Every structure is written in C-alpha cells, then in structure tokens.
Amino acid sequence: MKHWEHFSHEADMGIRGIGATCAEAFEQAALGLTAMVTDLEGVKPLVHVELFCDAPDNDLLLVDWLNTIICEMATRHLVFSSYEVRLTNGHLDGSAWGEKIDPLRHHPVVEPKGATYTCLTVHREGEIWVAQCVVDV
Numbered sequence: 001m002k003h004w005e006h007f008s009h010e011a012d013m014g015i016r017g018i019g020a021t022c023a024e025a026f027e028q029a030a031l032g033l034t035a036m037v038t039d040l041e042g043v044k045p046l047v048h049v050e051l052f053c054d055a056p057d058n059d060l061l062l063v064d065w066l067n068t069i070i071c072e073m074a075t076r077h078l079v080f081s082s083y084e085v086r087l088t089n090g091h092l093d094g095s096a097w098g099e100k101i102d103p104l105r106h107h108p109v110v111e112p113k114g115a116t117y118t119c120l121t122v123h124r125e126g127e128i129w130v131a132q133c134v135v136d137v
Contacts, residue, residue: 001128004032007119009134013110014119015066016132022058022122023085025131026065026092030083033066033115033135034098037073038106043081045097053092058122062131065092066115070135074111077101110137 002024007014013036017029034040051068055061065085073079080098101108118134 002028004028006032012134012136014132014134016130019129022129023087025129026062026085027083029131030069033069033112034080036110036112037108038079040081042106043079044099045082046099047078049096051094051096055090059120061092062122063115063133070112070114079106112137
C-alpha cells in the first residue's frame with residue numbers, strides 16, 4: 001500500500017507520499033524527494049541523521065519536514081535512501097539514513113531548492129493517508 005509518486009507542476013515537481021498512517025505518508029514523501037535527485041537503489045544507508053520539526057498542523061509539518069531534509073542534503077552533501085517518522089501533536093521526530101553524494105555514482109538529476117505550499121495537503125482518504133506538495137527545483 002505505501003508508496004510515493006511524482007506529479008508534474010509547471011517547471012517544478014510535485015511529490016506525493018501514500019501510506020497506512022500519516023507517518024508512513026511523510027516517509028514516502030521524503031523518499032519521493034530523494035528520488036527527484038537520484039535513483040534510491042544506488043544510495044547506501046551508511047550515515048544516520050536525526051531530524052526534528054514542529055508545526056501547528058500536518059500540512060505545515062510536511063513542508064518543514066521536506067525542507068529540513070533539503071537543508072541536510074545541501075549542507076552535509078548527503079543523499080538519503082531510508083526514513084523513519086514519529087508524529088506526536090505537531091512534533092516530528094525523524095531519522096534518515098544515506099551517504100555522501102558521489103556525483104559519478106549517484107548522477108544527481110536536480111537540486112531541490114525547497115518544498116512549497118503549492119498543492120499542499122495532508123489528509124486521509126478512506127484507509128490511506130496522502131501527503132503531498134510541490135518542490136521548487
């Protein structure tokens with residue numbers, strides 16, 4: 001059931017995470033973010049990074065989560081292949097596993113600049129959760 005997907009949006013790219021829980025949907029959205037940059041299969045989970053975010057609602061928390069990941073990728077020169085999210089009352093405790101980006105091996109396609117409020121939604125559809133937004137690339 002859980003998966004991620006991209007959707008087109010003008011010059012930018014949308015990401016959508018889908019899961020059985022809101023936390024799973026956030027994890028899948030993060031994988032979709034990484035998949036914008038490189039093939040997830042080629043990223044080894046060698047480095048562990050703890051990530052934390054707070055926001056008044058899940059929509060804003062998703063944007064903060066993705067922007068925290070983008071910041072970590074840019075400042076630490078990392079790319080991630082695995083995520084774990086724990087959500088509690090507007091607080092996100094997250095973990096990411098990945099490695100230093102190697103341009104010759106990872107062949108980065110784009111550099112995400114930031115998650116936006118465009119097409120932003122975190123909601124439940126029956127038995128699944130959907131977390132999506134557009135990322136400026």
